[in-house]
Amino acid sequence: MTSVLFVCLGNICRSPLAEGILRAELVGRGAGDRIMVASAGTGSWHVGNPPDPRSVEVAMRHGIDISGQRARQVRAEDFSRFDLVLAMDGENLANLFRLAGASAATLRAEGRLRRFLDRDVPDPYYGGADGFERVHEMLKRGASALADEILGS
Numbered sequence: 001m002t003s004v005l006f007v008c009l010g011n012i013c014r015s016p017l018a019e020g021i022l023r024a025e026l027v028g029r030g031a032g033d034r035i036m037v038a039s040a041g042t043g044s045w046h047v048g049n050p051p052d053p054r055s056v057e058v059a060m061r062h063g064i065d066i067s068g069q070r071a072r073q074v075r076a077e078d079f080s081r082f083d084l085v086l087a088m089d090g091e092n093l094a095n096l097f098r099l100a101g102a103s104a105a106t107l108r109a110e111g112r113l114r115r116f117l118d119r120d121v122p123d124p125y126y127g128g129a130d131g132f133e134r135v136h137e138m139l140k141r142g143a144s145a146l147a148d149e150i151l152g153s
């Protein structure tokens with residue numbers, strides 16, 4: 001069993017969408033029950049809240065229902081519970097390294113704590129619907145590559 005945790009700032013826009021997209025990608029490849037996918041935020045403002053309506057909507061447009069997900073904050077034990085912790089941007093990653101403390105260097109060296117994509121997934125919170133569509137596109141491409149990596153295909 002492999003487990004993946006996506007992390008953004010609020011856990012209401014980017015990481016819940018990434019969670020839904022990767023899960024759907026894995027289910028589509030018949031591996032839905034082999035990989036555990038979750039998401040969390042470095043911040044605590046939105047804990048317990050459903051994803052932002054704009055993320056729910058863009059997911060729905062692409063055939064995925066993420067409305068049942070609820071925001072939670074990253075915890076120190078996430079670094080041992082998850083095989084992969086993937087940050088949406090460099091700022092989230094820096095905060096995660098701080099939170100990981102003594103284990104940060106090992107997690108980095110093993111590639112278990114890293115930025116999800118080779119560039120930042122921009123925070124769409126203060127922008128319009130087009131920003132969410134662009135984020136979806138980036139996450140979709142990244143999820144497909146990650147599924148290849150995890151499943152070794």
Ligand code: 4NP
Pocket residue numbers: 008009010011012013014015045123124125
């Ligand atoms: P996310 O977007 O990190 O992709 O969930 C944000 C959501 C909320 C806030 C910032 C970013 N906020 O400042 O409340």
